[in-house]
Amino acid sequence: MNLLLQYRDLENEIKQIDQILYGRLSQADEPIRSAAIQLLQAGGKRSRPLLCLISSSFGERDRTKAYDMASAIELIHMSSLIHDDMIDNAQLRRGKKTIHLQYNTLIATMVGDYLVAEALEIMALVEDKQAHQLFSNTLKQLAIGELIQYQNRYQLERSLKTYFKKNRNKTAKFIGLSCILGAIATQADKKLQKHLYLIGYYLGMSYQIVDDILDFSSNSDEMGKLIGQDLREGYLTLPTLLAMNDDQIYKKVHNLFKQSNQGNVLDFEDLIADIKNSDAISKAYQYSQWYLEKARQKINQLPDQAEKYIFLQLIGYLSKRKY
Structure with missing residues (x-):
């Protein structure tokens, strides 16, 4: 969602978020301090805190609390990246050695x-029961989403229902949280809060689907990882699940997963090519577009102000996203 950084005001606001994060993380003991700041300095789109700040513009109150909430959201995201990398035994994160490899898993x-x-600790500064309930519930959902993903590695029985449940818990609800917390921070109208949550939720569902598509259709330089990396690691994402309706592709997945579980190093290139050449990619895009259209419907109900059109431009960006 790096389109957001094209807006100068938003870029300045992200600098403020980073200042808050640097200020807090620099007080940690070593090696936590160095490891956390390394991850922060590695960059990233900061899309979740940005969505929080954009959503805060629809309220009436001062936005100070929104900066606190946006900072807390980014810290949770950073934590989830570390946990993801350990689970996947990833080598690199944003072009640098992952924390668990640079230090150790402990x-x-x-x-x-x-x-x-x-x-x-940041959220404790926010005196809003609804915000705390949403925040804690979303943390639980993140953990459940990660567990669903891990438990279904190399499982051919994985269904579309399970895939979308994982996406809801691990991605969509978190982005929905980012939006509604911004609205809560500035005491936006309750109806607007609900709209903004759903906008974030639908954008998150679409974003994850496109991310899974790009795992096949992009290239290694753009994505910073091998093409078909999820499949190589035993994760059945939407393009693979749709492609497996073809019996030949299903058999190839079955054979490769069976051998992978036996510890063999395998060549997935032919299977990846088959998936790319099937209609699974175009069908997966249709799912993504459905969620974007749901988001658009909610955005159109927002007040007519600049941030509404940032959301609409974001839909245009996501529909054409290449990396």
Whole structure:
């Protein structure tokens, strides 16, 4: 969602978020301090805190609390990246060695826990019961989503229902949280809060589907990882699930997964090519577009102000996203 950074005001606001994060993380003991700041300095789109700040513009109150909430959201996201990398045994994160490899899994776990604790400390400054309930519930859903993904590695029985449940828990609800917390921070109308949550939710569902499509249709340089990386690691994402309606592709997936579980190093290139050449990619895009249209319907109900059109431009960006 790097389109958001094209807006100068938003870029300045992200600098303020980063200042808050640097200020907090620089007070941590070593090696937590160095590891956390390394991850922060590695960059990223900051899309979740940006969506929080954009959504805060629809309220009437001062936006100070929105900056606190946006910072807490980014800390949770950073923590989830560390946990994801450990689960997947990833080598690189944003072009740099992952925390668990640079240090070890014990330190990486403690860094992730520390980031969550920092986020909770920031949220303690927010005197809003609804915000706390939404925040804690979304943290639980993130954990459930990660568990669903892990438990279904190399499982051919995985269904579309399970795939979308994982996406809801791990991605969509978190982005929905980012939007509604911004609205809560500035005491936006309750109806607007609900609209903004759903906008974030639908954008998150679309974003994850496109992310899974690009795992096949992009290239290694753009994505920073091997093409078909999820499939190689035993994850059945939407393009693969749709392609497996073809018996030949199903058999190839079955054979490769069976051998992978036996510890063999395998060549997935032919299977990846088959999926790319099937109609699964175009069908997956149709799912993504459905969610974008749902988001558009909610955006059209927002007040007529500049941030409404940022959301609409974001839909245009997501529909054409290439990396």
